[in-house]
Amino acid sequence: MIGVVGATGEVGSHTVRILRTLGVGPLRTGGSRDADVRDEKLLDRFAEGCQVVVNCAGPVRLVGDRVARAAARAGAGHVDASEPEGPSVGGTAVIGAGLQPGLTGLLPRWLARREFDAVHGLVAYLGVHDRFTRTAAADYLAGAGHGEALAAWRRGRRSGVLTRRTDATLPFFSGEVSLLPYLNTENMRVAEELGLARGDWYTAVSGEHVRAAFDRTHSLGRADAVAALCRASELDLVGGEPSVVLMVCMDGVRDGEPLTRTAVLRGRGNGEMTGALTALAVLAVLRREVPPGRHFAADVLDPQDTIARLTGCGVAEPLVGDGAPSLESGAL
Structure with a gap:
């Protein structure tokens, strides 16, 4: 199960579409009602049972590392389209998985x-x-x-x-x-x-x-x-x-x-390019191509594999x- 927070937004909708194109799933998609980033209990319920929790919600100053912490409590990996500040909170996390940074x-x-x-x-x-x-x-x-x-x-x-x-x-x-x-x-x-x-x-x-x-x-x-x-x-x-x-x-x-x-x-x-890299980061985490710890997408994803997959998705x-x-x- 892959949980996508902010799935109805500009970046989130493209992330969901490309994950489906890649055959990744099943997907649990959340908008503001069922994955409100301000509600810790709601986020925990959303993350429960997920292998990877993806954050496509913003802005960064509002969301911070709240989704990352919910993913850690659920024992899930985490991918974030943005680059929130904060220390690693456990497991495998890829941040900055967008156009810039990314x-x-x-x-x-x-x-x-x-x-x-x-x-x-x-x-x-x-x-x-x-x-x-x-x-x-x-x-x-x-x-x-x-x-x-x-x-x-x-x-x-x-x-x-x-x-x-x-x-x-x-x-x-x-x-x-x-x-x-x-x-x-x-x-x-x-x-x-x-x-x-x-x-x-x-x-x-x-x-x-x-x-x-x-x-x-x-x-x-x-x-x-x-x-x-x-x-x-x-x-x-x-x-x-x-x-x-x-x-x-x-x-x-x-x-x-x-x-x-x-x-x-x-x-x-921007939405499609960011959503594409976010989806490809999820794929890399699922395939265990990313070691445990908190990493920037551009530093940890293999450039050749990632650009080839981006081309394969028809994005660029x-x-x-x-x-x-x-x-x-x-x-x-």
Whole structure:
């Protein structure tokens, strides 16, 4: 039995669909009435008899590690689409099983293992053209405190070495984007594991309304900032379809020769991409591919197996090409 908390939400509904596609089950799905994260007794009843309990509910500041603790009390494994703070509470747990964190840490590892003997540096871009749900907006704003703007990796964390770019054009990204440099803990784990001399990570923001909203959120209260992002994303998506683009350009050596490769992963939206990795993390736990303890998805899931399974689910298929993408932009 696999229990999915928050199964009726944007991420949860995709997680349930992909678990069914994978043939994983039976499933116990819970919305706010039968798996209220604020009710410990209700959560315990929901988790009872489950082999794995999955959390797709949010925002993170509300849920915290409540679902993880219910899973531990039930003797079940735990998978969380988000990255709640807190110590390991027992058993096998995979957190950060989403688009970011999650796939943003897996794709660089996949490219490094596939193409290189050693990696020297990378530049990564993440663009999400999708509606902000209230939960997603709250989690995005809360996540701003878990990293540093304008920072990059230079054989270690370095502050203020990058600049924000505006009116940039990139292959695979629709229209002009603003590039916001940001270094978070997942990025630093990737840099350390790959032995990078340098690493630059950018959020590629498209849509004039979302770009304007990002510039205003720091001056707004939490509720107003969440509402502003939700309204802006709705306006920017009018007449269009949700999309996600993750692009990683990497340089290093293979067989003693210098090499540059670029990998691109494209999907149909944040909810589907996050739900897919959450479901694949559940599969890995069930197959005992994850050792006991609390792990970040990008650190513990096998990159080759995970990307292959993502392709097999029909969610996304990576493209790999020679060289680095060209970038044209202004700067702020």
